[in-house]
Amino acid sequence: MPVAYATPGVYVEEVDRGTKPIEAAGTSIAAFVGVTVDASIKKLNPDTGEREVVESVLNRTTLVTNWTQFADIFGGLTADAYLPDAVYGYFNNGGGACYVTSIRALNDTKGKQASVTVPTASGKGKGFTATANTAGPGGNNLSVTVKTEGENISVSIGGETRSGASLKDIAEAGFSTVTISDFGTTAPADGAYPLTGGDIPRLIAADFIGDTADRTGISGLEAIDEISLLLCPDLMAGYDGSKAAKELVQQVQTAMIAHCENMQYRFAILDTPPGLNAQGARDWRLEVNYDTSHAALYYPWVKIADLSSPTGGSKFVPPSGHVVGIYNRTDGERGVHKAPANEVVLGATDLELNITKGEQGVLNKLGINCIRSFPGRGIRVWGARTLSSDGSWRYINVRRLFNQVGSSLDTGLQWVVFEPNDHNLWAKVRRDINAFLRVIWRSGALFGVAPEDAFYVKCDEELNPHEIRDLGQLIIEVGMAPVKPAEFVILRLSQWAGANSEG
Secondary structure: OOOOOOOOOOOOOOOOOOOOOOOOOOOOOEEEEEEEOOOEEEEEOOOOOOEEEEEEOOOOOEEEOOHHHHHHHHOOOOOOOOHHHHHHHHHHOOOOOEEEEEEEEHHHOOOEOOEEEEEEOOOOOEEEEEEEOOOOHHHHHOEEEEEEEOOEEEEEEOOEEEEEOOHHHHHHHOOOOEEEEOOOOOOEOOEEEEOEOOEOOOOOHHHHHOOOOOOOOOHHHHHOOOOOEEEOHHHHOOOOOOHHHHHHHHHHHHHHHHHHHHHOOOEEEEEOOOOOOHHHHHHHHHHHOOOEOOEEEEEOOEEEEOOOOOOOOEEEEOOHHHHHHHHHHHHHHOOOOOOOOOEEOOOOOEEOOOOOHHHHHHHHHOOEEEEEEEOOOEEEEOOOEOEOOOHHHOEHHHHHHHHHHHHHHHHHOHHHOOOOOOHHHHHHHHHHHHHHHHHHHHOOOEOOOOHHHHEEEEOOOOOOOHHHHHOOOOOOEEEEOEOOOOOOOOOOOOOOOOOOOOO
16 A cells, blocks of 8 residues: 655555465366265254255265265265266275266166066965165166075075065065065065166266256366366266267267366366277277367276175276376376376276287277286276377376466466566566476476476567557467376397407
8 A cells, every 4th residue: 555655754665576476286186977876965963863964966066075075975886876986986096185066866866666576485476576775777786585494484685684484574674775565474486586677767968068057067167167187987877889878978078078178277087988899999989089188088997896785796887087096196196297107096906808918009009098907016007198199299197287387377377467568577477487387397397407498488579569568468488398208118138248349
């Protein structure tokens, strides 16, 4: 505030002449879009001692910082969605805070519940009906096993066994996955009876893409600037290889790429469909024909423990959730300039297909990042390429480094707007950007033994003549030499006669 010098004395004034530090922007905040069991915030009712729903977060982007918080809001793991497994794999591989948008909550979805009617031992009438507690195809994986010994009836469902003298006793004991109903006094017939008919309406592209104004789906993420990574694992739910399924995947993945390019500083992690061999993965890549530096494609699917099944076992899931956790882990341990490859996929026990070195040679050229199993070294991400045909943007770490620097400068130079566009401003801008890029260079992200070899900053009268200044513009030119990953390590071995040899 200006001070009027009316009274004799000493006046202390603060003058802003120091540098304005530019802070490196975050690069690890992921956004998951897909299906969950629940989508509500709950609060403990002190009167009843029960947790009650106080707010729905369906199709609302919600910040989640750990797995416990995710399970509390979105209901944990399920056989009918891939997003919960992706988030679990994300945290398991070193992921930090993330955003989750549930476009469908299974416990609030109208669909068909799988069921089966068990006949009576006499063949007349029906013994009882077993109905899955939740709608969806997951119930089709359940089976009812009946065994009678004397007067005792035993019913097993999903690893749970209930016994009793009557079906009423068994129904009252209950099962976690199904409900027993329509039972009488007649003994059921022994045998195994699979549940069938479970189904839910298939999601369409519009459900995933959403709307910016309504803040739904992928489009709704535009309102949150700090998001830097995007994935939609449930895009593969119910994939059957049909033309409609392929079109759905391509439409949504194209929308993901467009979203990341329009937001400038975002990067999409894409999955290949399930059940593909190496030739199938190649054909898929050529069919979708993406060309962008703002996305990476991973293959094949990974096998993990099926923690949602009461009987245990394992299942295959899209790799994107585990991979984005590795992005976070690599960023934290080494920095965004380190390629997120040659890293162990924690939680993965096997792969849908163990591809050969020759098969990867074909896929790698197409920008398909393979996940491979190495004896004694575990399951590792063995690729670090984007989907760009431009060699300058071939590597993921290069694209993400420029995303980080661009986002950092975008935020750190906001103070420049409406400042007098003169030589003093140009000098301040050069000073601040040079100071920031020296920090980036010292982290090992830029190639060069000295700062002047690694980057340059230009902001002068040549770039900003009077006709540019008259338009209210300030042009700043920044050049960087990013480090590239040593993707191919070549050892040249030869016979040598020795230092003392003649000739």
